[in-house]
Amino acid sequence: MSDTLSDYLITRANLVTKSLENRLVINRTESPALGRLRAAMAHGALGGGKRLRPFLVLEAASIFGADDEAALPAATAIEMVHCYSLIHDDLPAMDDADTRRGRPSVHKAYDEAIAILAGDGLLTDAFALLTEEGTYTAPTACRLVRELALAAGSGGMVGGQMMDLYPDGGDEAAIVGIQRRKTGALIEAAAVMGAIVGAAAPSDEAALRQYAAAVGEAFQVVDDILDETASSAELGKPAGVDGAAGKATFVSLLGLAGARDRVSALTAAALAALAGLGPRADRLRAVAGQLASRST
16 A cells, blocks of 8 residues: 555544544533543544544545535444444453453443443434434435444344354355445445435446445455454454354355455455546545555
8 A cells, every 4th residue: 555545544534533532522511420431432432443434435425526524424423333333342242352452442441331331322323413403414314324224233234243143154155144244234334325425326326335345345354364364462452253262254264365365356346346437436446455455
């Protein structure tokens, strides 16, 4: 990844982080309990991260002429939902992870009850943000809410987590089904939400959905590779968790070499999906390549 693209991604991530900070300011007039809840939400949302999903919202919107001011509420909302999912994923009843992004998980920094409520707060407040008066027109807000809700709900991310906890099998169809819901659905929604903000044509929206579906699967395959090959220090979270739990992954299915081949094929599919968007989508092309080669 070029330094120029790297700097651009950092700038976009910082923009989203600042927006999250503004949403999570502790009101000193609130009760101590509410202040502690807000602090736990901030712990789960502001501890770093790639900010991939909000980047996709911002970049997809910009392709169709929407500026940051228009796209930032949608980008912030989807990152709030993503951060909620990480807080809940780390809970003892789920993936039981003590660290996240190199820091204590929310349930370790606070306690399990507060972590559950912090996740609930981020999830619910995301939809309030999308529907704030003056942010989006009613038709646009409705489409954004529906896209995010479908991606995050029982047919998407929540369903994928359930399938991961109680898998039906370890064949390719089962693993892909889990991935498309648990990881891919929110990545796909991010690109589509950007297209919605930018009032993209249906064909362009479909192209971005196809791109993000391929990127989302590639992202998960790389995660599975890194879970096998990287250290906990490098990842900022426990390594080898899926293997230790006996979970089926792309690596257990395909082997390391096969998993890497799958990443290459998925990246090619993502690039092909953008063919009709011309040079406007060059940053999305570059990001697909960077995600395929990431080491953390």
